[in-house]
Amino acid sequence: MNEFSRIETFLEAFSRRPSPAGPGDDAAVLPASGRVQVVTTDSLVEGVHFSRRTFRFSDVGHKALAVNLSDIAAMGARPTWALCALQLPEDVSTSDLRQLSSGMSALASAHGVSLVGGNVARSLQLSITVTLAGEIPKGRRPITRGGARPGHVVYVSGPLGSASAGLEALTDGKREVSKKGPVTVDKAWEALVLAQRTPSPHVRWGLEASRFVSAGIDVSDGLLADLGHVCVASGVGMALETGALPVLEALLSFAESEKLVHTHALTGGEDYVLAVTVPKTRAAAFERHMARLGHGAFPIGVVTKARELTVDGQRWRGGTGFQHFT
Ligand SMILES: [Mg+2]
Structure with missing residues (x-):
């Protein structure tokens, strides 16, 4: 070849588009x-x-x-x-x-x-x-990281921690089912492996949410790491609640403790869900709008004046997410 x-x-x-769009x-x-x-x-x-x-x-x-x-x-x-x-x-x-x-x-x-x-x-x-x-659709503005203000509500578009657990399932020899070809894992964890191999980016969600949000980012390196970028760009902090973090059933059965579930959800990379902030006055309308379209919108915390990220009222001890160079 x-x-x-x-x-x-x-x-x-x-499917090829006729010129002048290319390729060729x-x-x-x-x-x-x-x-x-x-x-x-x-x-x-x-x-x-x-x-x-x-x-x-x-x-x-x-x-x-x-x-x-x-x-x-x-x-x-x-x-x-x-x-x-x-x-x-x-x-x-x-x-x-x-x-x-x-x-x-x-x-x-x-x-x-x-x-x-x-x-x-x-x-x-x-x-x-x-x-x-x-x-950007007509009449809208791009979502940026700099618009979060104290009191705004923090939302994510879907389950957290699935992709990092999926990677662990694929690379941990003990969990492996087949030794040949692409690794397969126990059926119970298939949803996690799917999230790792073929993530579904939330394009429609972002387009619809852009009518309501003050700031946003996609979760690629881990929730805390990515929300940290929003906090720095906006000059604010956030208070998150672990009880509100959406996770798949499969993650609950995969992780051996609640602490590990939270670690995947807060620091696991590659989920490719969106995290946004919405002014409190718009939050109810935002939730109604997304529900009407069949999209989940999960409130996980609030934006704070104090410039730190807290989890259940405490500073998170441990890593915050993935970095290529450390
Ligand atoms: Mg990104």
């Missing part, structure tokens, strides 16, 4: 919509974010786009187009590449994202970098 046939193979799963020319040509644009980029690197033992190629393709969709969702934007740069080791076969691309294209089409260009390079490690753009 030469470079061009690799590109063709990867593009097969994507030296650069993508994009129509200007007159709306506010947001752009983000993120990489998925073998050995850092996934291993071929615990992920199928389709999972890798899905997740490479999902992590970017989550950032676009956190801005309250609607995703539009993507660029994809692939670093491929020689041992990635045509069928592996097809799986990778079908995992990504299925999620792209579910969210109306067009792949407008990219690059393929030979590499020692499999790595996928996606650049994703989105636009």
Whole structure:
């Protein structure tokens, strides 16, 4: 397979848009919509974010786009187009590449994202970098981290701690069921593994919440770490209640103690749920609006004047989340 046939193979799963949107020319040509644009980029690197033992190629393709969709969702934007740069080791076969691309294209089409260009390079490690753009609906503003004020209510869009428990299930030899191929685990923990391998970014939730929120972020590195960024940007603190943290049944059965459930929920990375703050006067209308659309909105605490993050009234002792470089 030469470079061009690799590109063709990867593009097969994507429905091609006629020019001028690309791909196929030296650069993508994009129509200007007159709306506010947001752009983000993120990489998925073998050995850092996934291993071929615990992920199928389709999972890798899905997740490479999902992590970017989550950032676009956190801005309250609607995703539009993507660029994809692939670093491929020689041992990635045509069928592996097809799986990778079908995992990504299925999620792209579910969210109306067009792949407008990219690059393929030979590499020692499999790595996928996606650049994703989105636009802010007319009459709205992007959700940023700086608008939380004392008294605002803190909400999350879905269960916490699932993905980190899923990773633990996949990598802890004692929990493993099959020794061959991608690892499988006990049925009871399948929901956790799904959250780790194929997260569902809350794009619609972010778009709807943007009518009400004062600040927001996606939970990628761990709830405390990510809310910490909101606190710093807004010059506030937060008081969270562990009893209010939404978690899956599967996490309760997986973690061996309540303390471990809370540790996953507060510090586990990669959940790709959204965390937002809503002014108290808007909170009831926000909850009603989200309920009407069938979206969960879970209040987990309040914004405080004191610039510290507390959990059940105390400072959290222990790590707050994932960092690449420490
Ligand atoms: Mg983010």
